[in-house]
Amino acid sequence: MLFSSIPFIFYFLPTIFIIYYLVSFSRMLQNIALLLGSLLFYAWGEPVYVLLMVFSIMVNSSGGLLIQKIESKRNRKKILISVIFINLMILFLFKYLGFVIENINMTLGTGISVIELPLPIGISFFTFQATSYVVDIYRGITKAENPFYAGLYISFFPQLIAGPIVKYHSIAEQIRSRKSSIDKVSVGISRFTVGLGKKVLLANTFAFMADTIFNQSVIGIEKVAVPVMLAWLGSIAYTLQIYFDFSAYSDMAIGLALCFGFRLEENFNYPYIATSVSDFWKRWHISLTSFFREYVYFPLGGSRVKNQDYMVRNMFIVWLLTGIWHGANWTFIFWGLYYFFIQLGERFFEFEENVKNKFLKHIYTLFLVNLGWVFFRSDSLYQAGRYIMNMFALNNNGVYSDLAVCMIRENWIFLILGFVFSTPIAIKMNDILYKNRDQSINKLYTLAYPICMFLLLIISVSYLVSGSYNPFIYFNF
Amino acid sequence: MGKYFLKKRIFALIFIISVFGYAAVNAYNAHEKLINSWNDIENESITDKVVAVEADINEEIYGKDNFIETFSYMNKLMGKHEINEFEFIKDKKGYLLYSSFFRENTEEEFEYALRIKNLKYKASEYGAETIFIMPPDKYIPSVTEVYEGMPINNVNHKTDELLMWLYRFGVNTIDYREYLPNANISYDETFYKTDHHWTILASFEASKILIDELNKKFGAELNIADESIYDFKQFSESMIGSISRRVGINFSGVDDFTAIIPNCDNEYNYSFINLTNEIIVKEGATKETIIKEDVLDDELNDKYDTYLGGMHYYDSITNLSNKEGPTALFIRDSYASPMITFLAPLFSKIDAVWCLEDIEELDIEVIVENNVYDYIIIQVYPYNIKDEAFNYYK
Numbered sequence: 001m002l003f004s005s006i007p008f009i010f011y012f013l014p015t016i017f018i019i020y021y022l023v024s025f026s027r028m029l030q031n032i033a034l035l036l037g038s039l040l041f042y043a044w045g046e047p048v049y050v051l052l053m054v055f056s057i058m059v060n061s062s063g064g065l066l067i068q069k070i071e072s073k074r075n076r077k078k079i080l081i082s083v084i085f086i087n088l089m090i091l092f093l094f095k096y097l098g099f100v101i102e103n104i105n106m107t108l109g110t111g112i113s114v115i116e117l118p119l120p121i122g123i124s125f126f127t128f129q130a131t132s133y134v135v136d137i138y139r140g141i142t143k144a145e146n147p148f149y150a151g152l153y154i155s156f157f158p159q160l161i162a163g164p165i166v167k168y169h170s171i172a173e174q175i176r177s178r179k180s181s182i183d184k185v186s187v188g189i190s191r192f193t194v195g196l197g198k199k200v201l202l203a204n205t206f207a208f209m210a211d212t213i214f215n216q217s218v219i220g221i222e223k224v225a226v227p228v229m230l231a232w233l234g235s236i237a238y239t240l241q242i243y244f245d246f247s248a249y250s251d252m253a254i255g256l257a258l259c260f261g262f263r264l265e266e267n268f269n270y271p272y273i274a275t276s277v278s279d280f281w282k283r284w285h286i287s288l289t290s291f292f293r294e295y296v297y298f299p300l301g302g303s304r305v306k307n308q309d310y311m312v313r314n315m316f317i318v319w320l321l322t323g324i325w326h327g328a329n330w331t332f333i334f335w336g337l338y339y340f341f342i343q344l345g346e347r348f349f350e351f352e353e354n355v356k357n358k359f360l361k362h363i364y365t366l367f368l369v370n371l372g373w374v375f376f377r378s379d380s381l382y383q384a385g386r387y388i389m390n391m392f393a394l395n396n397n398g399v400y401s402d403l404a405v406c407m408i409r410e411n412w413i414f415l416i417l418g419f420v421f422s423t424p425i426a427i428k429m430n431d432i433l434y435k436n437r438d439q440s441i442n443k444l445y446t447l448a449y450p451i452c453m454f455l456l457l458i459i460s461v462s463y464l465v466s467g468s469y470n471p472f473i474y475f476n477f
Numbered sequence: 478m479g480k481y482f483l484k485k486r487i488f489a490l491i492f493i494i495s496v497f498g499y500a501a502v503n504a505y506n507a508h509e510k511l512i513n514s515w516n517d518i519e520n521e522s523i524t525d526k527v528v529a530v531e532a533d534i535n536e537e538i539y540g541k542d543n544f545i546e547t548f549s550y551m552n553k554l555m556g557k558h559e560i561n562e563f564e565f566i567k568d569k570k571g572y573l574l575y576s577s578f579f580r581e582n583t584e585e586e587f588e589y590a591l592r593i594k595n596l597k598y599k600a601s602e603y604g605a606e607t608i609f610i611m612p613p614d615k616y617i618p619s620v621t622e623v624y625e626g627m628p629i630n631n632v633n634h635k636t637d638e639l640l641m642w643l644y645r646f647g648v649n650t651i652d653y654r655e656y657l658p659n660a661n662i663s664y665d666e667t668f669y670k671t672d673h674h675w676t677i678l679a680s681f682e683a684s685k686i687l688i689d690e691l692n693k694k695f696g697a698e699l700n701i702a703d704e705s706i707y708d709f710k711q712f713s714e715s716m717i718g719s720i721s722r723r724v725g726i727n728f729s730g731v732d733d734f735t736a737i738i739p740n741c742d743n744e745y746n747y748s749f750i751n752l753t754n755e756i757i758v759k760e761g762a763t764k765e766t767i768i769k770e771d772v773l774d775d776e777l778n779d780k781y782d783t784y785l786g787g788m789h790y791y792d793s794i795t796n797l798s799n800k801e802g803p804t805a806l807f808i809r810d811s812y813a814s815p816m817i818t819f820l821a822p823l824f825s826k827i828d829a830v831w832c833l834e835d836i837e838e839l840d841i842e843v844i845v846e847n848n849v850y851d852y853i854i855i856q857v858y859p860y861n862i863k864d865e866a867f868n869y870y871k
Binding site: 007011028047182189208212404405407465 | 482484486487488495496501503504521522524527528531538541544548557559562572624625626724725769796
């Protein structure tokens, strides 16, 4: 089920919300209601795979209990490795097996048949969370929970299909004892509505532009030339799409979690105002980078190693894994390594310190990030290469495109909103208005806010009801 | 800090009252349909059931038109000339047209023409003459002006290809692009802004042209020229076409509508299979059978449904007042509904099959071979040139 859908907004959300607060006399019942709701939420899209989810919950929950119970460090480690192995095997089987066989066949000329298993939605998210659960128990940071609570952590619907990836130790306490309040619900509902608006009005508009233009550059297996203007518009539209889509999902997830008393960590911090690629990755998909930092990079030694070669190795592993995590395709692997090399370069040349011009830094970062998204969006490295050639007029292509002009003319409002809301201008405006000492402005803002938000809600729903373009881009994850 | 939460509290209250309240009304309104659609799908997987129920949830939205109008208004407010991610585009005169980012290929037109030729030869064995008629597309390159870069869906090349093959195969055709619009009927009188069909006026003109062709080519001796047997009624700003219903009238505007109603005293026996597979039989005067005049009473609606009461899988009209007239079979889409109504007084019997129907009971080959027709009239409008529309003599 998608957050930005009629079944979710008008059926699932009111039902789970009402049930949750009806059983507010018992935390246990509230958690069970959320767990069952989460399983239903997951089953709505792909009923069969809810069994996979239940299996994952059972394995990790029992693993966690065993790790906690057994005293021998060696045996605890064995169980930890076994559970992590099972988690990774599930991920491998459903997500990477086809890709690996395909490449073996291509390289060795073998004819191993590929079993095409549909990818369970959000498998990378819930597998990572499940892994975090057993690792945190093994490290002794947190205690094992009963299967219902462990299940709730792994399958909690707000962050189930598109994150943020919640580390177990950051939420363990909240599962047992959290406080709901009117203010939490109010902030949560507001955050959800903002996310809904970002997704439906902005991300979907940019998605249509990006999809149309990327599709124009491919006809069947042929990669065709598109004009420079159109190629740039496509890449910029995708840059905006992926930010507004992903951050909108995170907004909705954080907002919904707040409605049920949970506080999730922020996942985005205006990544497109970053002044370097390393800075970009401190602001983009924060929960994933933080997961890899905590569960891969630090255990490998991180940056505090005597020999810098190890630091390079550690970075390489993390970025290779980051690429692989995003999807079973060479484009994602290339995309991960692309960031490895850029960040390595930035470290060696001490980019942040040596380059003083902030404008130049912004341009440099946006340029490289935008180029990176072309690899991420393309179906193959070949398409990405040809697309980038289009962007730089190296593909026997023209410059001017009347379709690009048309798309900009028809969507200029959304494009401007996209550029504006990629910066923290809304937060700054909010601060200025909220801290304004002039009481009348303050009152006006307090009155205007709910009206504007309600309009945003109505407009977003009207777009959904009208059946406007509403793609779901996390199938690869 | 108090004000920070106050504004969010106010909004949360509005959200809960409006969304939860609306959800209750909506669920109450749709629950029977949803339960039925869950139960109706037998022997299907749970996934299929979920997909069916989700489709119904999206369809059965309480006050859907109001949401569509809000969406429509937003698009108008932003001064857009396309709507719903280029599903439709608006030309400089406000006509809504189909869009396409890719030019469709014309490889299949030969095959479709071959099927029509096969039908013609088979029909001729049973004494029927066949004619293929092609209504004009709303997009006329020399007339229509669109804003720069608009990805117009120009299917004229498909039409040309199909008509060229039909010409080579010796099938009689009428390419209405040659006749409409013309000096008597302007572009504005030929097409609606908000609908994909030709106007009733254009359809009436097309009927006269068809009769002329039948007379000239097959010696039919039919006469539709006497306009006194038709009433012309004007309805200002009262027509909302199919595109308008999809995108909302705030964006599309509304059309004027001219209804042409046969006023002769003919009696008909009219039976049809509607789109829910029910067989309906009617008998009586024109306005009790083939004309649904009450459609014209509404201030704002799709008045095209006046003719035959809308689209059906199959229609059979027997003119009880003209038993000596010729008989005809229309293999057609919705463009032909007004034509059939105009021609009904001249024929003793007209049967019509929707060319896109996909129900087992209706096999065009069986209908052609088991009935006696003088004329078989195949009508397909340019955007329906696709495999499903030529589902015979493959």
